[in-house]
């Protein structure tokens with residue numbers, strides 16, 4: 402397969418490394434790439450040996466597509482979220498296949514427009530929710546669907562991912578609701594931990610292996626402790642149209658060790674899944690031993706690229722996550738904001754700030770006091786922070802998909 406990548410830095414760099422490793426094995430070839438100012442950026446050109454590898458370089462992605470469309474099979478789009486819709490359209494209209502980084506967009510109405518573009522696509526787009534490919538995840542879901550663990554009762558996700566001021570200052574769009582008038586809606590739930598919302602909906606999707614639960618009612622509370630427009634902490638409860646209740650607690654306002662725990666409770670077992678750590682099955686009937694599951698897992702980026710290549714070649718029926726499969730993700734995300742009724746700012750007196758200095762300069766990490774315990778109580782007992790009477794809390798509410806047309810005006814009001 403012949404690839405092109407839009408972008409060279411940030412996560413685009415991970416795609417470049419993945420393609421270099423696939424090229425060494427003769428499994429793929431990078432034909433062209435582009436970035437703003439790339440033709441003058443010798444450091445990046447050397448880093449990825451573009452000259453030696455014969456990669457055509459462009460400063461403008463449309464120029465790259467116009468020049469090289471006939472040679473390219475798949476275009477990877479790992480660019481800022483607010484550029485995805487336009488870039489997806491430009492690539493699809495040229496009859497090329499798109500590997501679009503997650504999230505496709507964070508606005509439900511923009512996703513609807515992208516799905517209209519997709520109706521005329523030669524190839525279905527793959528959205529880079531790269532954890533769905535994990536064979537352990539897919540085998541467990543198949544065992545679940547076959548009824549081995551009994552009824553699925555609840556799906557939980559706990560995400561404590563520390564992020565410092567440098568993370569939010571790394572680019573113009575980080576932590577923004579809008580940029581240059583365009584909705585961005587960046588946050589831990591939409592961006593860095595977006596995988597885990599999509600993964601949770603995957604566990605709760607009861608129709609078949611590749612099904613994602615659709616939100617019927619969403620309750621939520623949203624908070625911020627960092628100096629950003631958007632939220633850095635969410636508590637969300639999703640009642641799907643079918644399937645188990647899902648609860649998610651996610652924050653970037655935390656200064657401890659990174660934690661990402663997916664948990665599925667069924668009638669007969671607890672399934673503990675850590676995308677970067679151990680996974681095991683804990684049987685409720687202790688006559689059966691806990692079952693450790695394969696731990697060799699990564700972000701699977703080269704594997705995802707090869708998998709999509711197989712689809713584009715016609716060796717596979719469908720991409721792992723199609724654009725249409727992300728409707729529950731985007732809707733749930735927008736309903737989380739609507740249900741929250743706004744973003745409550747945690748007062749400085751209830752935030753611990755840690756300063757550290759390293760080669761890159763000063764880093765400031767902000768931590769909401771009691772955040773870990775509050776998240777765990779929410780997941781285990783279903784009590785939102787306001788119901789736990791934590792001092793920084795503010796009651797949220799509920800939203801349903803019928804209210805989605807209110808989302809953009811609501812967001813504009815939040816921004817004003």
Ligand SMILES: NC(=O)c1ccc[n+]([C@@H]2O[C@H](COP(=O)([O-])OP(=O)(O)OC[C@H]3O[C@@H](n4cnc5c(N)ncnc54)[C@H](O)[C@@H]3O)[C@@H](O)[C@H]2O)c1
Nearest residue numbers: 407408409410411412413436437479480481502503504572
């Ligand atoms: N799958 C994952 O685990 C994962 C991890 C990190 C980021 N991401 C996703 O990757 C995407 C990019 O995130 P990021 O933090 O790397 O963004 P970023 O702001 O670092 O941008 C990525 C690259 O796009 C380039 N770019 C920006 N505008 C461009 C334009 N008009 N034309 C060509 N190139 C342009 C930037 O210069 C940069 O090289 C987001 O959707 C993000 O959610 C996915």
